[in-house]
Amino acid sequence: MENQTQKKKVPHMTITRLAQYLNCLSLLPREHYKEISSKELAEKIGLKPTVIRQDFHHFGGFGQAGYRYKVTNLIEGLERILGLDQKQNLIIIGVGHLGQALANYRNFDKLGLRLVGLFDVNPRLIGITIRDVRVRDIDEVPTVVERENVHIGIITTPADSAQSTANLLIESGVKGIWNFSPMNVTGPSGIIIQNEHLSIGMMTLSYQLKQMLPPLSASSEY
Amino acid sequence: MENQTQKKKVPHMTITRLAQYLNCLSLLPREHYKEISSKELAEKIGLKPTVIRQDFHHFGGFGQAGYRYKVTNLIEGLERILGLDQKQNLIIIGVGHLGQALANYRNFDKLGLRLVGLFDVNPRLIGITIRDVRVRDIDEVPTVVERENVHIGIITTPADSAQSTANLLIESGVKGIWNFSPMNVTGPSGIIIQNEHLSIGMMTLSYQLKQMLPPLSASSEY
Numbered sequence: 418m419e420n421q422t423q424k425k426k427v428p429h430m431t432i433t434r435l436a437q438y439l440n441c442l443s444l445l446p447r448e449h450y451k452e453i454s455s456k457e458l459a460e461k462i463g464l465k466p467t468v469i470r471q472d473f474h475h476f477g478g479f480g481q482a483g484y485r486y487k488v489t490n491l492i493e494g495l496e497r498i499l500g501l502d503q504k505q506n507l508i509i510i511g512v513g514h515l516g517q518a519l520a521n522y523r524n525f526d527k528l529g530l531r532l533v534g535l536f537d538v539n540p541r542l543i544g545i546t547i548r549d550v551r552v553r554d555i556d557e558v559p560t561v562v563e564r565e566n567v568h569i570g571i572i573t574t575p576a577d578s579a580q581s582t583a584n585l586l587i588e589s590g591v592k593g594i595w596n597f598s599p600m601n602v603t604g605p606s607g608i609i610i611q612n613e614h615l616s617i618g619m620m621t622l623s624y625q626l627k628q629m630l631p632p633l634s635a636s637s638e639y
Numbered sequence: 640m641e642n643q644t645q646k647k648k649v650p651h652m653t654i655t656r657l658a659q660y661l662n663c664l665s666l667l668p669r670e671h672y673k674e675i676s677s678k679e680l681a682e683k684i685g686l687k688p689t690v691i692r693q694d695f696h697h698f699g700g701f702g703q704a705g706y707r708y709k710v711t712n713l714i715e716g717l718e719r720i721l722g723l724d725q726k727q728n729l730i731i732i733g734v735g736h737l738g739q740a741l742a743n744y745r746n747f748d749k750l751g752l753r754l755v756g757l758f759d760v761n762p763r764l765i766g767i768t769i770r771d772v773r774v775r776d777i778d779e780v781p782t783v784v785e786r787e788n789v790h791i792g793i794i795t796t797p798a799d800s801a802q803s804t805a806n807l808l809i810e811s812g813v814k815g816i817w818n819f820s821p822m823n824v825t826g827p828s829g830i831i832i833q834n835e836h837l838s839i840g841m842m843t844l845s846y847q848l849k850q851m852l853p854p855l856s857a858s859s860e861y
Binding site: 429432433435436437439440441444461498499500501503505513514515517518519520521522524525527528529530568569592593595599600601607609611613614615616617618619620621622623624625626627629630 | 663737742835
């Protein structure tokens, strides 16, 4: 694989697709997929092969057009582009159901992410341990962020405390926020914020179902 | 708003964006936003106003270019397009942390979704109640799907039982599957499958962090 010689702004959709490629490749049984063509990868994801080749072109192409890619090379290259080759420490604020689900999400390990802190305001949760990490009072966020060199904070609080939680994370020195609360959070430039909305996946599913299922009444417009 | 007079294939990305628009609009404080321009909405989401107008154009445009949209009209229109005006019954299979988080996800109500069944294979979970829904043995899926006219099944099982769970849902008559297991599931044509990968959000965050943070060593390529 060639090096990326110039730093150009890569479209956000390309990055999202690179993440999809890596996700798809890492799910393939290695013994059957030592090599893969852009056509095969495209079919698995439901994209055109040209889209994949254009995306790879931003990063030197991963090899010549028409050739098959070595899957291990492709995975390593994508991991490096996406920054997953560098270990990152993360914390989760809000240890309700979703916070606990994410704390138990084994795939974070594969992404080079290490959970080093869990925080909540609920005294009934403070002190319990999930995957060897003790839940602490939210007041301790600044101390842990500094001591553990935490770059990423996950917000799984209720909507009405999401922004104040984001502010606390940013003041503590966190550079990237992954927000799962239903309310968007914002921050100053230089802070990366990913607002995740689970309902968007459900809405697109709902749309597709609507196209397929018969309307409920004759007067339905669609 | 004009009617959609012809059934044309709408690009998948348009549908995803419509879901984003609806999500954004529904988070706005109603008292301050009775009307909104495509420019204002675009700024909130980080898109170009022309993209929004093009997306709306697929569905009659929601009004004339240059005018402000009435927020309540826009929300109602988007809900209708996305099929959220029709109540749907759903079940969740896999009552681990993520399954419990989704079972407690209040936003489903807003999307017109009604949780009518929770299923697991773990005898320790069978019989417990979450939001008035009792966890049942997975063997009871076909009965509940038929009795409650369930169209949507959510899979939150471990990866190695995701496909067999999808098969069970499809055989039972479910038309749409929202799969949260890390393994993609497939089904015959006519079945809508949305594979949700939480790690993709984290990967795009990781990429953006990498662009911003200094490299760990001088030999790092990026």
